[in-house]
Amino acid sequence: MRLLILGGTRFLGRALATDAVSRGWEVTAFHRGVSGPPPAGVAAVHGDRTQPGDLAPLAHRAWDAVVDTWDGPPQVVARSAAALEPACGRYVHVSSRSVYRDLSTRGLTELSPLVSVDGDTFGARKAAAEHAVLATYGDRALLARPGLVLGPHEQPERLVWWLRRLARGGDVPVPGPPELGLQCIDVRDLARWLLDAARSGLSGAYNVVSRPGHTTMGALLSTCAEASGSRARLRWVPTATVLAAGVRPWSDLPIWVPEDSDVRGLHETDAERAHATGLRCRPIAQTVAATWDWLTSTPGPVPAGGLGPEREAAILPGLDER
Template sequence: MRLLILGGTRFLGRALATDAVGRGWQVTAFHRGVSGAPPAGVTAVHGDRTQPGDLAPLADRAWDAVIDTWDGPPQVVARSSAVLEPACGRYVHVSSRSVYRDLSTQGLTELSPLVSADVDSFGAYKAAAEHVVRATYGDRALIARPGLVLGPHEQPERLVWWLRRLARSGEVPVPGPPELGLQCIDVRDLACWLLDAAHANLGGAYNVVSRPGHTTMGALLSACAEASGSRARLRWVPPAAVLAAGVRPWSDLPIWVPQDSDVRGLHETDAERAHATGLRCRPVEQTVADTWAWLTTTAGPLAAEGLGPRLEAMM
């Protein structure tokens, strides 16, 4: 397989490149050269896809598949997909479950209504990008809609935030209940499915994530404490008290989405279509342990957002 990754140096792009090289594929990463080099065995081509003309040389080569992880304005995806169409067998666009119109709905499927294109939001950007890829490639378009992606080289930091907080030990107020179900996917499992799907010439849209209830808030935090060797004492706080303190789910407290949230569908999505094609999700304990191992060996501190000491004290 001749694979072109638009990116290839960070998080999902890095996982894709590593896996594809391990399969013996010919892998090229097109990137700006500002966030490090791609993994060994990958041919790097430097350029900026937002600049007209930078992608043109890649259109002179033949690619069995192109994988695009862009999450900005859809015009950039429109340009890239159009330029590469004559040279590309299959265009894989990594979208998001944020494209769904009503994220409070549990059991969202690939046929659920999408957000309107005239809305100024991340989900609208992704929905518009999906539309242009489908219009350009038809049956050769593969749309992957993951959600909460965790694992080594994580960006943005979500699991990493919890690992760092529990590693500091002490009493840690955490949002309840511990049995609250979480739906997520290890970045390496996502990369594996994307490559398998591209090789199998799959098309259409897929929710690429674990089944609902893959893990729980309690199991995730217990795994974080064990991996980091933490002696933290978890103090479970009722959701109403967390919200009353002005804490924002997902942003102030990464990963956590209370049961009655208007985006609870992000942890309750139907993913059977992808699982029927071979998607497999490793235990969250393995993801947590591997992420901690990477975190403790990575060069330099990583910026972590989330709940600060002031809000934590109010919980």
């Protein structure tokens, strides 16, 4: 397989490149050269896809598949898809489950209504990008809709945020209940499915994520504490208390989406179509362990975000301990 990755140096792009090289594929990463080199064995072509002319040299080669992970303006995806169409066998666009119109719905399927492509939300941009790819490639287009992607080289930091916080120890306020279900996918499992799907010629849209209830908040955080050797105490906070303190789900506290949230469907989506084609999601403990190993071997600045000490202290008094 001759694979072109638009990116290939960060998170999913890096996982795709690593997996494809291990299969013996001919892999090329088209990137700007600002995030470091791609993995060993990957040919690099420098360029900026927002500049239409930079893609032109790639259109003179033949690619069995192109994988596109862009999450910016959809016009960039439309131009890339059109520029590469003469040379591309299959175009794989990594979209998002944010394209669905009503994210409060449990059991969303690939046939559920989508948001309008005319909006300027993240979901609208992804829906517009999907539309552009389909218009150009038809049944040669594969649209993958993951969601919460975790694992080594994680960006943006979600699992990493919790690992860092638990590693610091002390009392950690955690939004309950512990049995709140989570739906996610390890970046390596997502990469493997995307490459398998490209090789086998799959087309259309797929929710590419674990089945609902793959893990829970309690299991995830306990596993994080174990992996990091933390002596932190998890202090479970009722949802009402957390929200009353002005804490924003998903952003102030990554991963967490309350049971009655208007985006709760992101943790309760129907993913059977992808699982029927061979998607397999490893246990969360393996994802956590690999992410901690990567994190501790890659020192760098600790990003801001999440709850600071003052906000934590404001909601801790009088809570039950577990």
